[in-house]
Amino acid sequence: MSTTVEQMKPIPVTLGGARGGPDQRTLRRDRWWANPSTTFVFLTAFVVYTTWAVFQNAYYYVGGAAHRDLISPFYSPCLTASCVPGAHGGLVITWWMISPAILTLGGPLSFRFTCYYYRKAYYRSFWQSPPGCGVADGHARYTGETRFPLILQNIHRYTWFIALIFNVILTIDAIMAFRLPGDGGIGVSIGTIVLVLNALLLWVYSLSCHWCRHLCGGNVNRFSEHPIRHRLWKLLSPLNHYHMQFAWVSLTWVALADVYVRLVASGWILDHKLF
Amino acid sequence: MSPDTTAGASPVNQDVSLQVPAQAHLETHPGLSPDGGPSVTLSIWRGDPGGGAFVEYQMPAIEGEVVLDVVHRVQAGPAPDLACRWNCKAGKCGSCSAEINGKPGLMCMTRMDQLPQGVPVVVAPLRTFPVIRDLVTDVSFNYTMARQLPPFAPRPAGPDGIYRMMQIDVERGQEFRKCIECFMCQDVCHVIRDHEENKAFYAGPRMFIRYMELESHPLDTNDRRELIRRRTGLSLCNITKCCTEVCPEGIHITDNAIIPLKERVVDASYDPVAWLGRKILRRTKRSAAEAAADAPAFSSPTREDR
Numbered sequence: 001m002s003t004t005v006e007q008m009k010p011i012p013v014t015l016g017g018a019r020g021g022p023d024q025r026t027l028r029r030d031r032w033w034a035n036p037s038t039t040f041v042f043l044t045a046f047v048v049y050t051t052w053a054v055f056q057n058a059y060y061y062v063g064g065a066a067h068r069d070l071i072s073p074f075y076s077p078c079l080t081a082s083c084v085p086g087a088h089g090g091l092v093i094t095w096w097m098i099s100p101a102i103l104t105l106g107g108p109l110s111f112r113f114t115c116y117y118y119r120k121a122y123y124r125s126f127w128q129s130p131p132g133c134g135v136a137d138g139h140a141r142y143t144g145e146t147r148f149p150l151i152l153q154n155i156h157r158y159t160w161f162i163a164l165i166f167n168v169i170l171t172i173d174a175i176m177a178f179r180l181p182g183d184g185g186i187g188v189s190i191g192t193i194v195l196v197l198n199a200l201l202l203w204v205y206s207l208s209c210h211w212c213r214h215l216c217g218g219n220v221n222r223f224s225e226h227p228i229r230h231r232l233w234k235l236l237s238p239l240n241h242y243h244m245q246f247a248w249v250s251l252t253w254v255a256l257a258d259v260y261v262r263l264v265a266s267g268w269i270l271d272h273k274l275f
Numbered sequence: 276m277s278p279d280t281t282a283g284a285s286p287v288n289q290d291v292s293l294q295v296p297a298q299a300h301l302e303t304h305p306g307l308s309p310d311g312g313p314s315v316t317l318s319i320w321r322g323d324p325g326g327g328a329f330v331e332y333q334m335p336a337i338e339g340e341v342v343l344d345v346v347h348r349v350q351a352g353p354a355p356d357l358a359c360r361w362n363c364k365a366g367k368c369g370s371c372s373a374e375i376n377g378k379p380g381l382m383c384m385t386r387m388d389q390l391p392q393g394v395p396v397v398v399a400p401l402r403t404f405p406v407i408r409d410l411v412t413d414v415s416f417n418y419t420m421a422r423q424l425p426p427f428a429p430r431p432a433g434p435d436g437i438y439r440m441m442q443i444d445v446e447r448g449q450e451f452r453k454c455i456e457c458f459m460c461q462d463v464c465h466v467i468r469d470h471e472e473n474k475a476f477y478a479g480p481r482m483f484i485r486y487m488e489l490e491s492h493p494l495d496t497n498d499r500r501e502l503i504r505r506r507t508g509l510s511l512c513n514i515t516k517c518c519t520e521v522c523p524e525g526i527h528i529t530d531n532a533i534i535p536l537k538e539r540v541v542d543a544s545y546d547p548v549a550w551l552g553r554k555i556l557r558r559t560k561r562s563a564a565e566a567a568a569d570a571p572a573f574s575s576p577t578r579e580d581r
Contacts, residue, residue: 019471020400020412021320021374022329027397028377116514116534123513130465133517134378134402137469144466144511151510154545157538210530214538222493224441240530 025136032132036125042248043122046255050074053258054101059265060258061087062191064181068271070191072261073198073254074101077169104166111163112251114156116210117244157211167202174199180273191264191271198257201250208239208246312336315387316395317345319357323408330354331395336387342398343371343382346410358409366523369457373410374399379459379521401462414458416467420478422572423506424485428497444493450531451488453524454481460518460528466511477508480518480528487532490539500543502566509536 026032053074060072063086071078071087078087080100096103112118123129128138145153174195180187206212217233220226239246264271313336318329332349343361350357362368364383371382376390376397390396404412432438460480461467467474478486486503489495503509518528542549543560553560
């Protein structure tokens with residue numbers, strides 16, 4: 001094309017005009033509010049429970065006295081000097097005086113907070129932007145993710161790597177849960193299954209991430225020249241389709257795993273050995 | 276607004292000036308059984324840029340009809356002046372987009388028996404665009420944004436003058452070519468639906484799938500990432516997926532176009548590791564102005580231009 005950038009002139013854009021339809025918040029008559037309300041309740045319940053569990057700072061490890069090696073995913077890796085004896089964690093931070101779970105949860109929570117699915121969930125249910133499709137935005141002004149702080153959502157790819165580190169640690173925890181100290185070496189208890197499922201679900205959730213899909217092949221334009229990346233992309237795309245489901249199941253299970261370890265550690269229930 | 280209520284019109288529940296007894300229509304409409312069989316009621320927004328209101332039309336129910344069929348019967352009977360855009364009646368032209376019970380939908384693909392029974396079906400024009408009359412809106416906003424899109428810029432053809440692509444290279448973009456330009460994704464997107472002030476800076480979901488199609492094209496040479504970041508308002512999208520929900524072609528607009536575009540923009544502008552990689556490998560990215568050079572209307576009002 002012979003025209004250069006300097007020669008081109010802006011073409012006036014005519015926008016605006018009277019909008020169609022009535023000036024109402026929504027014309028929807030279905031229960032559009034059910035989905036965001038449910039999301040609101042579940043996410044709030046998770047936040048409330050997690051906060052309580054984090055600040056309780058007790059009953060997060062079932063050790064050799066109970067012939068088990070189970071640690072709550074909220075407290076792993078346990079890195080402070082205040083961790084109960086036997087809880088994993090090679091590095092010991094001596095100056096940290098409050099709950100060690102606060103150190104632990106920052107990484108996984110930053111991954112979930114910047115996750116594309118959770119963004120949809122909390123933008124709709126908490127921020128009302130919008131609460132539903134065809135339902136008016138809850139705010140008069142809207143700048144999206146163009147400026148601070150929401151522009152920081154772009155660090156999602158780095159939080160993914162952090163989440164992978166925690167996945168590895170929780171996988172080691174799950175493997176350690178096969179140990180039944182003082183009771184015959186290796187076996188499987190309900191707690192073992194709980195922690196193995198927890199690690200598995202977290203891996204599936206992390207690998208179905210949109211950034212992971214982009215990294216593995218989404219940024220390639222000529223798949224024919226990158227057959228391995230194309231194969232990875234084809235493998236991850238169906239997983240990515242169910243990212244929302246994996247997000248919910250893994251979130252629920254990580255809380256249930258904490259509940260289970262907490263009940264066993266506090267003596268409310270016994271962790272039955274299966275075989 | 277003054278919709279012409281000619282003889283035989285049956286607005287049941289509207290402005291006093293428009294009210295005609297429902298029975299008057301029931302008696303005159305040839306499709307209605309004399310014993311007053313099952314009926315459907317359409318509450319259609321009638322108006323023009325000066326304003327408007329809903330007018331209810333009670334029509335005999337006919338099995339298997341879609342909303343557009345009933346609208347056509349309203350046109351043929353009580354309201355011959357009702358403005359409605361339509362073309363193929365097969366869900367392929369994208370002309371008959373409207374808001375049916377508050378949600379964007381193609382009138383020709385929305386069956387009456389799938390809507391709540393016993394209550395009026397509310398049919399309104401697309402909310403995001405300026406109304407021309409009744410159900411017809413001015414969707415030229417979308418064509419304005421399309422003109423700002425730098426077109427396909429292929430690399431040189433092979434020595435034999437032929438462009439060659441492998442199927443696995445192009446199949447990703449084929450999903451995007453299913454778009455019928457009904458503009459319901461643009462309509463439902465709250466970025467411009469509820470914030471008129473964003474219109475000048477926001478290309479919208481329909482254009483994002485076109486950008487993604489070109490950006491991921493195996494033969495394309497233009498690098499539009501900086502243009503997308505600075506001029507198309509991609510960061511205004513907060514991925515609430517309403518565009519995907521309403522797409523009649525089932526295109527995964529958010530997962531397969533908007534989010535991959537966002538990640539490509541992060542590669543180009545927000546990732547320090549990618550920046551370092553470009554420096555080491557001496558790769559450059561095109562500026563927004565360079566990328567936009569071939570677009571029919573490359574310069575649109577942006578925040579930077581103010």
